[in-house]
Amino acid sequence: MTYTEQIREVIGGIGTSADRPDGIPKVQGNFAYSSDLSAHGMLWGATLRSPHAHARITRLDIAPALRINGVHAVLTYDDVPGVKTFGMIESDQPVLSDGTVRYWGEPVAIVAAEDPHAASRAAAAIGVEYEQLEPLVEPEAAEHRGELFRRLEIRSGDQDLRGDVVVEGFYETGMQDQAPLGPESGLAIPDGEGGVDLYVATQWSHEDRRQIAASLGVREDQARVHLSGIGGAFGAREDVSLQIHLCLLALHTGRPVKMVYSRTESFVGHVHRHPSMMWYRHEAARDGTLIRVEAKLLLDGGAYTSSSPAVIANAAYFAVGPYRCESVAIDGVMVRTNNPPCGAMRGFGAVQACFGYESQMDRLAAALEMDPLELRLHNALGPGDAMPTTLQHIEGSLPTRRVIEQLRDMPIPPDAGASHPLHLPGGTGLTTQPHHTLRGVGYAVSLKNLMFSEAFDDFTEVRLILTPVGVEVETAAAEVGQGLVTVCQQIVRSVLKMQHVAVMFVDTSTVGSAGSTSASRQTQMTGGAVHLAATELRGQILTEYQGDDLDERGVWREGELIMTLDEVCERGPTTHHVQFRHPPTEGPDEHGHGHLHVDFSIAAHRAVVDVDPELGLVHVVRVDTVQDVGKVLNPRALVGQIEGGIMQGVGLAVMEELILDRGVVRNANFTDYLLPTFADAPEVMAEFVEEPSHFG
Amino acid sequence: MRITITINGIDTEADIHGPDSLLDVLRDQLALPGSKNACEQGECGSCSVVLDGDVVCACLVMAADAAGSTVRTVEGYGDHEVLHPVQEALLDGGGVQCGFCTPGFVVAAAELFDANPTPTSEEIREALAGNVCRCTGYGAILRGLEDLAARNAGDVP
Numbered sequence: 001m002t003y004t005e006q007i008r009e010v011i012g013g014i015g016t017s018a019d020r021p022d023g024i025p026k027v028q029g030n031f032a033y034s035s036d037l038s039a040h041g042m043l044w045g046a047t048l049r050s051p052h053a054h055a056r057i058t059r060l061d062i063a064p065a066l067r068i069n070g071v072h073a074v075l076t077y078d079d080v081p082g083v084k085t086f087g088m089i090e091s092d093q094p095v096l097s098d099g100t101v102r103y104w105g106e107p108v109a110i111v112a113a114e115d116p117h118a119a120s121r122a123a124a125a126i127g128v129e130y131e132q133l134e135p136l137v138e139p140e141a142a143e144h145r146g147e148l149f150r151r152l153e154i155r156s157g158d159q160d161l162r163g164d165v166v167v168e169g170f171y172e173t174g175m176q177d178q179a180p181l182g183p184e185s186g187l188a189i190p191d192g193e194g195g196v197d198l199y200v201a202t203q204w205s206h207e208d209r210r211q212i213a214a215s216l217g218v219r220e221d222q223a224r225v226h227l228s229g230i231g232g233a234f235g236a237r238e239d240v241s242l243q244i245h246l247c248l249l250a251l252h253t254g255r256p257v258k259m260v261y262s263r264t265e266s267f268v269g270h271v272h273r274h275p276s277m278m279w280y281r282h283e284a285a286r287d288g289t290l291i292r293v294e295a296k297l298l299l300d301g302g303a304y305t306s307s308s309p310a311v312i313a314n315a316a317y318f319a320v321g322p323y324r325c326e327s328v329a330i331d332g333v334m335v336r337t338n339n340p341p342c343g344a345m346r347g348f349g350a351v352q353a354c355f356g357y358e359s360q361m362d363r364l365a366a367a368l369e370m371d372p373l374e375l376r377l378h379n380a381l382g383p384g385d386a387m388p389t390t391l392q393h394i395e396g397s398l399p400t401r402r403v404i405e406q407l408r409d410m411p412i413p414p415d416a417g418a419s420h421p422l423h424l425p426g427g428t429g430l431t432t433q434p435h436h437t438l439r440g441v442g443y444a445v446s447l448k449n450l451m452f453s454e455a456f457d458d459f460t461e462v463r464l465i466l467t468p469v470g471v472e473v474e475t476a477a478a479e480v481g482q483g484l485v486t487v488c489q490q491i492v493r494s495v496l497k498m499q500h501v502a503v504m505f506v507d508t509s510t511v512g513s514a515g516s517t518s519a520s521r522q523t524q525m526t527g528g529a530v531h532l533a534a535t536e537l538r539g540q541i542l543t544e545y546q547g548d549d550l551d552e553r554g555v556w557r558e559g560e561l562i563m564t565l566d567e568v569c570e571r572g573p574t575t576h577h578v579q580f581r582h583p584p585t586e587g588p589d590e591h592g593h594g595h596l597h598v599d600f601s602i603a604a605h606r607a608v609v610d611v612d613p614e615l616g617l618v619h620v621v622r623v624d625t626v627q628d629v630g631k632v633l634n635p636r637a638l639v640g641q642i643e644g645g646i647m648q649g650v651g652l653a654v655m656e657e658l659i660l661d662r663g664v665v666r667n668a669n670f671t672d673y674l675l676p677t678f679a680d681a682p683e684v685m686a687e688f689v690e691e692p693s694h695f696g
Numbered sequence: 697m698r699i700t701i702t703i704n705g706i707d708t709e710a711d712i713h714g715p716d717s718l719l720d721v722l723r724d725q726l727a728l729p730g731s732k733n734a735c736e737q738g739e740c741g742s743c744s745v746v747l748d749g750d751v752v753c754a755c756l757v758m759a760a761d762a763a764g765s766t767v768r769t770v771e772g773y774g775d776h777e778v779l780h781p782v783q784e785a786l787l788d789g790g791g792v793q794c795g796f797c798t799p800g801f802v803v804a805a806a807e808l809f810d811a812n813p814t815p816t817s818e819e820i821r822e823a824l825a826g827n828v829c830r831c832t833g834y835g836a837i838l839r840g841l842e843d844l845a846a847r848n849a850g851d852v853p
Contacts, residue, residue, distance in 0.1 A: 017790070019787065020787075020792060022795070023787045023792050023795075024779065024783075024787070026792050026795030026798050027774075027779065027783035027786055027787060027792060027795075027798055027799075027802055028730070028770065028771070028773075028774065028779075028783065029728075029729070029730020029731070029769070029770035029771050029798075029799040029802070030730065030771075031795055032729075033729075033732075033796065035729075035732075035733060036723075036729040117713070117715070178830075179830055180794070180796075180830060181732070181734040181740065181742055181794070181796035181797050181828065181829075181830050182732075182734070182794065182796045183733065183734065230794060231732075231734070231794050231795070231796030232793075232794040232796060232830050232831055233794075234830070260733070262736060263734065263735045263736060263737070420818045422818050422821055422822060428822070480794060481793035481794025481795065481831050482793065483793065636790040636836070637790065639790065639835070639836065640790045640793055640831070640832055640833075640835075640836050643832060643833035643834075643835040643836065644793065644830075644831045644832050644833045645833075646833055647832075647833030647834065648830075648833075669735070669737060669739075670734075670735040670737060670739035670740055670828070671737055671739050675740075675828050675830065676833075677825045677826070677827075677828060677834075678820075678821045678822075678824045678825045678827070678834050678837075678838075679821060679822070679825045681821075681833060681834035681835065681838075683835075684833065684835050
């Protein structure tokens with residue numbers, strides 16, 4: 001039998017700016033986010049939160065709330081049937097207050113009622129009396145009292161080495177909020193057999209399941225976590241927020257329960273970027289060679305652990321930046337206070353340290369009367385070097401020099417909008433005039449790890465299914481907006497030469513964990529798993545039909561087309577399931593040394609900034625960047641990630657900060673917590689360096 | 697209280713309670729969840745709708761005040777077959793990531809282009825300065841809409 005060749009080109013493969021499959025429903029307003037869900041007979045949940053940063057509950061009376069019409073449940077600490085605490089690394093955060101509240105906004109009780117108004121009224125009607133306790137809010141005082149989540153003392157090289165030129169500096173960064181636009185929200189539906197299905201916006205459904213099942217006191221297969229539409233994350237959805245509460249209420253009432261946080265509640269309902277205090281001392285030889293870096297980084301973890309131990313590790317391991325240095329002494333200290341808990345946010349500790357070490361490199365360049373880029377190039381860390389802190393040997397690529405040189409060579413385009421008031425510091429209010437402003441140009445280089453570190457067993461699972469119309473990818477990886485859904489399609493198209501690829505985000509009982517959508521890991525991990533599965537499936541098809549090649553026309557044997565891909569899809573093999581791991585890492589020794597990270601990525605940025613020095617107004621005119629990205633899978637999506645990351649960095653630098661007053665957040669809303677708008681957005685030009693990773 | 701609003705060209709009745717906002721009514725009663733609930737104090741523009749010709753934040757409009765008015769929501773742009781040019785432009789530019797702000801941008805940008813089919817970059821920035829996007833950094837949104845303005849001006853990119 002011979003086949004007529006069908007010429008059909010597979011579009012949207014690797015390296016193209018393939019369209020998002022969820023793009024059209026998103027522009028039409030039809031995409032279902034977790035806050036859009038509903039179910040028949042659904043109740044609404046609400047949370048009573050502590051108005052104090054530190055207090056003992058002396059009286060808790062739920063009777064007034066239960067008397068309100070339409071209220072079905074009011075639950076407190078005693079109603080948590082299983083483990084009464086939760087947490088990603090340490091289970092130390094009470095599901096509901098254990099009698100002491102340790103931060104402003106800590107959940108005390110939860111309510112389910114027929115409508116959201118009744119639920120709010122009921123939460124407010126709960127009688128609580130507090131004995132206020134002195135809140136511990138100063139990180140230095142917390143360190144003095146030994147309230148530590150983790151302390152690292154990294155010592156590398158000869159501790160007596162000294163340089164000729166010394167610069168010292170003290171740096172602080174503020175508490176930043178991820179502010180994903182989609183509020184925390186979800187819908188829990190009891191299954192009538194003691195289990196529950198939770199539809200929720202999360203970054204890691206299997207980790208949620210582990211914590212939910214433990215607190216409910218049920219088996220993990222009885223707590224099924226389904227990924228709902230996710231309105232951004234940036235770290236805010238890596239920890240449990242309302243997941244356990246929703247499931248408790250659903251199991252208690254036997255009814256579906258929905259909960260949507262208000263923006264103010266969202267600000268206290270998730271963790272934040274750690275505020276930092278950093279003391280630095282850099283010593284260099286006259287020729288600019290970095291001799292010694294001493295630093296202490298003190299980060300405030302807030303009231304509960306969250307991912308703080310890993311964040312301080314990142315800050316400390318990257319405290320020198322992408323530079324060689326013979327002698328290093330870094331103390332990384334993460335303290336426990338009565339401030340809001342801090343945890344994952346984009347950059348995960350590497351951001352704070354970068355502000356410290358790059359400020360120091362500029363100071364050092366000034367002291368040496370050296371060009372700041374020359375100083376960085378002179379000390380640039382590269383392949384074959386060891387990390388100055390951990391002494392880990394750099395495997396494969398680390399194009400520090402290349403990103404700096406390429407950025408240096410990028411021209412600064414003329415400033416097209418300079419005459420428009422929108423581009424002035426202070427904006428269209430015409431607070432300042434062009435002749436009152438000064439322009440500065442600054443550079444910074446940042447280094448960060450990829451994927452999970454310090455011996456964490458990091459893996460991801462996917463299942464590929466051949467169907468009569470193409471390929472289905474089943475994954476529990478969270479698509480938070482970054483475009484993983486598109487990348488998975490592109491990889492399958494390129495390997496299996498099939499156009500129609502459907503990515504199905506399935507629940508925790510259908511496929512194994514994909515790990516967290518964080519740590520710059522999903523493209524490489526779930527993308528890597530998809531690539532592995534597609535490649536193995538291709539091999540199975542060739543074996544099954546004794547072919548020697550497969551392309552968009554079909555399966556070939558000795559130059560002859562023996563089967564079309566449509567026929568392959570109809571006949572199977574049907575499913576293929578893989579688990580994908582990255583190479584293992586190890587934990588640190590007592591000096592902070594070891595093979596702690598899988599891989600690294602490097603980026604260089606150049607900011608052009610206008611300042612009115614009299615009024616202190618700042619406008620970031622443009623930010624150009626060269627980034628080490630591995631292989632570019634989708635250029636348009638990549639630029640989107642880079643520009644979005646830069647905007648959040650600009651926000652941290654010039655306007656975003658949660659303001660605390662004795663542990664109380666004073667600006668937990670979008671009126672007082674300033675987010676960058678179109679008027680603040682700098683022009684961005686991004687270039688990529690494509691060098692392969694040493695694995696995958 | 698029972699009110700009638702003309703929503704996306706259809707006279708629609710709703711039972712409202714005192715504190716309900718127009719956004720509450722659209723989302724929870726009328727099965728129009730496209731308008732998003734991101735800040736509920738008029739700062740982020742995710743719930744932008746056109747109310748009697750003006751772009752407003754539906755979260756700041758008392759439902760009772762919307763009685764008898766004409767409202768166009770994101771669901772009223774384009775149809776199942778053909779997208780509105782602004783929807784196409786946002787997709788082409790890469791201006792959609794998580795998408796939570798997108799309905800608000802669609803409404804605000806469509807009204808801008810309706811009034812001025814060839815806005816300058818500054819006019820786009822200014823018209824959309826009330827819409828917060830946390831994912832894109834605005835660059836991709838701007839490029840998509842700049843390209844649309846160029847096409848409208850006859851400069852086919």
